[in-house]
Amino acid sequence: MFNHAMFDNYIFEQIPLGQELFVVDEIYLREYENSMLRFFEGAEDASIGYVSYVAARAINNNSVELSWYPNVNDRLHGVAITLPRDQFIACVGSREWDQTPRIFVKSSWLENIYLRTYSVFALIDAEDVKKALEKGDITRPRLIELRNRIDDLAKEHTDISFISFADSLLLKSNWSVGHFKSEVKYTYTPEIFIHLAGEINDIYQRVLGLRTYAAVAQGSNEYYDDPLLHISTTQNHISLNGLGIPFAQLMEIEGAARKAVRSKLHPRYDLYMDEQYFHSLKFKFGFEKNAERSNGYQAKMMSTPSKYYCSSLGNIVNNLEPEK
Numbered sequence: 001m002f003n004h005a006m007f008d009n010y011i012f013e014q015i016p017l018g019q020e021l022f023v024v025d026e027i028y029l030r031e032y033e034n035s036m037l038r039f040f041e042g043a044e045d046a047s048i049g050y051v052s053y054v055a056a057r058a059i060n061n062n063s064v065e066l067s068w069y070p071n072v073n074d075r076l077h078g079v080a081i082t083l084p085r086d087q088f089i090a091c092v093g094s095r096e097w098d099q100t101p102r103i104f105v106k107s108s109w110l111e112n113i114y115l116r117t118y119s120v121f122a123l124i125d126a127e128d129v130k131k132a133l134e135k136g137d138i139t140r141p142r143l144i145e146l147r148n149r150i151d152d153l154a155k156e157h158t159d160i161s162f163i164s165f166a167d168s169l170l171l172k173s174n175w176s177v178g179h180f181k182s183e184v185k186y187t188y189t190p191e192i193f194i195h196l197a198g199e200i201n202d203i204y205q206r207v208l209g210l211r212t213y214a215a216v217a218q219g220s221n222e223y224y225d226d227p228l229l230h231i232s233t234t235q236n237h238i239s240l241n242g243l244g245i246p247f248a249q250l251m252e253i254e255g256a257a258r259k260a261v262r263s264k265l266h267p268r269y270d271l272y273m274d275e276q277y278f279h280s281l282k283f284k285f286g287f288e289k290n291a292e293r294s295n296g297y298q299a300k301m302m303s304t305p306s307k308y309y310c311s312s313l314g315n316i317v318n319n320l321e322p323e324k
Contacts, residue, residue: 256297
């Protein structure tokens with residue numbers, strides 16, 4: 001297939017990196033080729049099948065790392081996913097005819113990335129806990145009050161799991177992309193984590209007199225159809241129903257931020273956001289989000305360097321679009 005001289009064919013190892021690409025279901029292979037052959041002969045360019053917007057970031061021995069953009073209509077929402085070699089069919093484009101390269105993939109893999117669930121994670125830590133302990137400010141009655149306040153907040157957000165210690169919390173929510181062939185809908189609302197970080201900071205200041213800071217990231221979730229949490233019948237095993245990759249990413253962001261603060265690369269902030277999460281937020285028109293301070297970090301599960309953005313909660317909250 002695609003033997004015409006006007007086609008540009010790319011083997012798996014030659015998938016173009018760092019540019020716009022389309023991912024397309026294998027069922028459209030023959031139809032796309034025939035349409036392009038007519039186009040080369042002077043026919044009108046036809047739209048064939050459905051395309052998903054991606055950019056290839058790195059090619060490994062048995063997979064390619066992709067930034068997938070499930071929503072480019074009302075937010076720039078990118079998700080890091082992996083395309084295994086055995087799910088790849090072909091990659092073809094035509095530079096001479098200004099045709100974006102299309103990666104044709106197996107139908108089941110493409111449908112799965114639309115139907116599976118994904119997660120947003122936030123790690124919220126209290127500052128200056130050691131000093132507060134030394135001063136005797138952290139007492140059992142205050143810790144019980146703190147726990148009760150977090151309980152009350154969790155009651156208002158039953159679609160988010162709250163795992164807490166006295167000095168830190170881990171938040172998790174699941175979201176879906178949806179698919180035109182199913183009843184699954186797009187449910188991504190990442191702004192709630194910004195507002196929750198602010199509410200939790202207020203609780204810690206009122207109860208313990210401590211400020212908090214938050215790190216936020218989002219990614220894949222291998223427990224496709226499971227609830228937010230699993231609690232064993234004996235009540236002594238809690239599973240977050242997800243891989244630890246986003247949590248590790250939070251720790252990597254926090255570690256990089258701590259190092260940057262110590263080396264005076266940037267001051268201390270109360271909000272650190274992975275770049276894909278940050279760019280997916282709905283900001284007010286005119287807000288220069290790319291002017292916000294950022295710093296690099298290396299996520300262990302990614303071949304290419306990542307970046308986090310840092311800012312104050314107040315600044316981000318004030319520049320988010322109002323909730324409808």
